[in-house]
Amino acid sequence: MTSYIKIPSHLTPSDPQGSELLARERSKATFDVNELTLALYGSEELSRFKKILKILESDPILDKSNIYYMGRTELFKYALRKDKRIIQLAATHKWNVDEFKIASRLVDMSGPYSIHQSMFLPTILGQGTEEQKRKFLNPAIRHEIIGCYAQTELGHGSNVQGLETTSTYIPETDEFEIHTPHLTAAKWWAGGLGRTANHSVVMARLITNGQDKGPHPFIVQIRDLTTHEPLPGITIGDIGPKFGFNTTDNGFMLFDHVRIPRFNMLSKFSKVTKGTGEYKNPPNEKLSYGTMVFVRSVIIFNAGLALARAATISVRYSAVRRQFVDKENPMILPNGQVVETAVLDYTMQQYRLFPVIAQAYAIYFTGEIITNLYKQYIDQSSRGDFSLLADLHASTSGLKSLTSDIAVDSIEDCRRSCGGHGYSNFSGFTRFYQDYLPNTTWEGDNYILTQQTARYIIHSKQQSEEFSLRSNESPTIFYMLRYLSNPSQKCTVISPSDFKNPEVQLAIYGYRAAYLIARAVDQIDNHKKSWNSMLVEINRISRAHCQYILVHNFILTLQPQTSDSMNEKRRILHNSPSLKTVLTSVCNLFALHTMEKNLSEFLESGYLSPKQSEMLRVQISESLNEIRPNAVALVDAFYLPDYLLNSALGRYDGKVYETMIEWASKEPLNGITLDINPYSEKLFRNDVKAKI
Ligand SMILES: CC/C=C\C/C=C\C/C=C\CCCC(=O)SCCNC(=O)CCNC(=O)[C@H](O)C(C)(C)COP(=O)(O)OP(=O)(O)OC[C@H]1O[C@@H](n2cnc3c(N)ncnc32)[C@H](O)[C@@H]1OP(=O)(O)O
Numbered sequence: 001m002t003s004y005i006k007i008p009s010h011l012t013p014s015d016p017q018g019s020e021l022l023a024r025e026r027s028k029a030t031f032d033v034n035e036l037t038l039a040l041y042g043s044e045e046l047s048r049f050k051k052i053l054k055i056l057e058s059d060p061i062l063d064k065s066n067i068y069y070m071g072r073t074e075l076f077k078y079a080l081r082k083d084k085r086i087i088q089l090a091a092t093h094k095w096n097v098d099e100f101k102i103a104s105r106l107v108d109m110s111g112p113y114s115i116h117q118s119m120f121l122p123t124i125l126g127q128g129t130e131e132q133k134r135k136f137l138n139p140a141i142r143h144e145i146i147g148c149y150a151q152t153e154l155g156h157g158s159n160v161q162g163l164e165t166t167s168t169y170i171p172e173t174d175e176f177e178i179h180t181p182h183l184t185a186a187k188w189w190a191g192g193l194g195r196t197a198n199h200s201v202v203m204a205r206l207i208t209n210g211q212d213k214g215p216h217p218f219i220v221q222i223r224d225l226t227t228h229e230p231l232p233g234i235t236i237g238d239i240g241p242k243f244g245f246n247t248t249d250n251g252f253m254l255f256d257h258v259r260i261p262r263f264n265m266l267s268k269f270s271k272v273t274k275g276t277g278e279y280k281n282p283p284n285e286k287l288s289y290g291t292m293v294f295v296r297s298v299i300i301f302n303a304g305l306a307l308a309r310a311a312t313i314s315v316r317y318s319a320v321r322r323q324f325v326d327k328e329n330p331m332i333l334p335n336g337q338v339v340e341t342a343v344l345d346y347t348m349q350q351y352r353l354f355p356v357i358a359q360a361y362a363i364y365f366t367g368e369i370i371t372n373l374y375k376q377y378i379d380q381s382s383r384g385d386f387s388l389l390a391d392l393h394a395s396t397s398g399l400k401s402l403t404s405d406i407a408v409d410s411i412e413d414c415r416r417s418c419g420g421h422g423y424s425n426f427s428g429f430t431r432f433y434q435d436y437l438p439n440t441t442w443e444g445d446n447y448i449l450t451q452q453t454a455r456y457i458i459h460s461k462q463q464s465e466e467f468s469l470r471s472n473e474s475p476t477i478f479y480m481l482r483y484l485s486n487p488s489q490k491c492t493v494i495s496p497s498d499f500k501n502p503e504v505q506l507a508i509y510g511y512r513a514a515y516l517i518a519r520a521v522d523q524i525d526n527h528k529k530s531w532n533s534m535l536v537e538i539n540r541i542s543r544a545h546c547q548y549i550l551v552h553n554f555i556l557t558l559q560p561q562t563s564d565s566m567n568e569k570r571r572i573l574h575n576s577p578s579l580k581t582v583l584t585s586v587c588n589l590f591a592l593h594t595m596e597k598n599l600s601e602f603l604e605s606g607y608l609s610p611k612q613s614e615m616l617r618v619q620i621s622e623s624l625n626e627i628r629p630n631a632v633a634l635v636d637a638f639y640l641p642d643y644l645l646n647s648a649l650g651r652y653d654g655k656v657y658e659t660m661i662e663w664a665s666k667e668p669l670n671g672i673t674l675d676i677n678p679y680s681e682k683l684f685r686n687d688v689k690a691k692i
């Protein structure tokens with residue numbers, strides 16, 4: 001990369017150097033970082049990760065050093081080039097799906113093929129028959145066809161039942177006719193549709209024999225495979241610049257009576273019979289929404305990693321950044337010199353950042369558990385057993401909403417904790433934050449999704465006054481029975497450290513959730529409150545329930561398990577007392593800080609008293625102290641390499657200031673010679689500054 005300004009090479013940051021400060025932090029850790037990394041990822045995944053990282057870091061096409069200076073078109077071209085490169089590398093190195101995902105995560109830029117991978121392939125896999133998989137999935141895996149997922153319309157997104165695009169069965173030709181009846185039915189937002197995809201999953205209302213069977217998925221070829229022009233009857237374009245995600249070509253699409261073969265209706269669950277147009281019902285009405293359940297589970301897992309990334313940048317930077325001298329407890333170098341205090345030593349900075357570390361771990365562990373629950377559902381459903389679907393849908397909806405909300409808020413908190421430099425692209429926060437933001441909207445707006453979760457819980461409570469829930473079908477809400485059936489109990493905490501007891505934490509969260517549910521059911525059943533009038537309460541119920549799940553799963557992860565049910569990762573964790581100790585502090589901080597942020601609900605339920613809430617604050621402060629020596633090591637353990645972070649502030653080696661000035665010297669604006677004469681029409685002078 002070109003530098004436009006020569007920086008005097010004799011200048012170094014004043015002592016202590018960032019590298020020295022981070023080394024000091026690392027030496028304070030009470031546990032083995034490598035061991036925790038292994039406990040998070042397992043040895044196999046970690047070695048794959050390292051192998052792939054090495055390949056990507058040394059690939060000139062995947063070099064990221066230029067991207068902070070690019071505009072949209074240039075960035076889009078870069079994204080297309082890197083998407084192609086990853087596919088080529090995958091073929092060369094024979095990467096499997098998981099390895100491909102690791103590479104995409106490390107390259108870290110949504111691209112024109114992203115939705116092909118994340119939605120087009122999973123939809124065919126989940127909704128197609130074996131014959132359809134042979135026809136569409138195999139070429140799609142080989143990237144001979146590139147697909148997108150067009151569900152949302154200009155006038156409808158959240159309300160899938162309200163989609164207007166139609167797919168009408170024509171018995172005479174055994175075809176479906178896809179049509180856009182109104183402007184509001186224009187497909188809108190589909191990633192990769194704007195300039196790239198030649199196929200699309202189109203969610204359209206199935207009309208057969210004059211009956212509307214609601215939205216179903218169809219595979220539609222949308223562009224010519226040779227000319228890449230839209231096919232007759234189809235109008236397509238990119239929807240224009242966005243808040244972020246500009247490296248993906250989100251598109252719009254209009255259909256004018258476009259015919260497709262009947263074969264192209266994805267028919268694993270519901271079918272239309274040739275000629276008669278008879279409709280065969282799916283075993284569960286919502287199976288055509290299956291891709292959304294899958295992607296929501298992925299979003300939960302990704303939220304943990306996004307938080308780890310934000311925490312890594314801000315915690316490392318806060319260890320290097322120094323402001324003021326804390327006169328009561330000054331930072332003294334080995335040579336006796338008093339220097340400014342690292343901002344990580346200010347308790348306010350700790351209160352802002354350490355809960356983010358805790359959120360990262362909490363959500364990471366729940367992400368693993370939800371991924372396993374999803375796998376269990378897929379396994380059962382392949383045998384015709386869909387009994388887990390309702391619970392899975394409810395928990396993925398609420399957790400997708402809660403975890404992506406937490407991540408968005410905390411990424412911004414972390415960015416702000418970096419002060420002015422957090423506002424620079426070189427912080428590594430700008431595109432990361434912009435691209436992360438839509439997670440709160442796509443795959444279901446976060447407020448709407450909480451209605452799905454609360455509705456499931458409220459129905460379960462209403463339908464079974466005797467609480468006859470079954471733990472195998474309702475695993476995520478089963479806990480509630482215990483608290484609903486015993487509403488008058490009080491919290492037993494008498495000293496701050498009692499808050500560290502996991503049983504106490506679960507009881508506090510359980511009673512608060514049960515209280516909110518019981519109150520809402522009373523309002524709906526006995527006071528005939530409308531659903532709309534209850535939406536704020538409904539949102540609270542989903543959040544309370546999902547916070548319980550996060551706390552419960554963290555505690556579960558740290559509890560001893562029978563050795564045969566333990567995988568390698570858990571074995572590492574349970575065989576290391578130092579890991580268990582530090583993660584217990586992290587778990588406590590997550591549970592107690594989340595409690596404090598929602599204190600009014602815990603107090604309102606009557607389970608917690610104002611006196612106990614004072615003790616809670618004392619214990620939170622204690623947890624922050626426990627974490628302080630391990631803060632850098634805890635973020636290091638996530639093993640997020642500099643190649644991924646692309647951050648001057650969050651570098652592993654702490655060379656913050658050297659990197660800031662080096663990257664600033666490469667700003668292309670510095671290479672332009674301006675004509676600043678106000679009376680000249682020219683903006684630039686002809687002589688271009690020499691490149692260094
Ligand atoms: C590999 C992946 C890698 C990375 C992934 C990360 C990012 C990917 C990048 C970009 C992706 C962006 C793509 C998109 O955004 S695609 C568009 C997504 N759109 C949505 O999510 C729309 C949201 N809306 C809905 O899902 C639904 O409209 C609804 C809000 C759920 C309401 O549905 P509706 O049909 O009206 O149903 P209800 O009357 O509310 O409920 C009826 C009944 O059905 C149950 N139900 C609803 N949805 C589901 C489901 N998905 N699965 C199972 N069951 C479902 C509901 O609970 C209710 O049950 P009852 O028993 O109470 O009757």
Ligand SMILES: Cc1cc2nc3c(=O)[nH]c(=O)nc-3n(C[C@H](O)[C@H](O)[C@H](O)COP(=O)(O)OP(=O)(O)OC[C@H]3O[C@@H](n4cnc5c(N)ncnc54)[C@H](O)[C@@H]3O)c2cc1C
Binds near residue numbers: 156250441
């Ligand atoms: C970057 C990006 C990429 C996307 N990629 C794709 C893609 O590849 N394919 C695809 O099909 N779609 C895609 N989408 C679309 C996305 O899935 C929808 O935007 C999302 O589902 C929200 O729907 P909406 O835009 O209709 O919001 P709306 O439903 O119009 O929401 C507007 C507001 O109304 C509120 N609201 C609406 N209904 C209710 C209600 N019943 N109760 C209470 N409040 C309500 C919402 O909370 C929200 O605040 C993408 C979107 C973005 C931003």
